[in-house]
Amino acid sequence: MTINEIVKNYSLNEEKMKQIRDAMEIASCAIERDEPGRRGKFEHKIAKIIGERDDNWYIAEDVAQAFFMEKKWPEVFRDFYGQEPKFRTFLEDWRMGEL
DSSP states (O other), rough: HHOOOOHTTTTOHHHHHHHHHHHHHHHHHHHHHHTTTHHHHHHHHHHHHHHHTTTTTTHHHHHHHHHHHHSSHHHHHHHHHOOOOOHHHHHHHHHHOOO
16 A cells, blocks of 8 residues: 555545654654554554544554655564564565565
8 A cells, every 4th residue: 555545545634644754753763762562652643643443453554564665764664564474575575676
């Protein structure tokens, strides 16, 4: 999913996108400081910004992956989701330059 698709699918305005970008920056800083619980805090913050919806269970990882693909805050996706089995092939392809 791309950032544009996230904006469209969740009807996000510029203010909500600013909040999401701020959450990405906060997550990046939390990774740098090796703060415990940083992934859960990030996921909760993103869900709060998007709003409580039945279809937003994975929205935080979608957001992190979309920014990763745009080369923005790549450490957030790698740190929070890089060890997930479902992303193993995706990250291998990325490391090989196939994405």
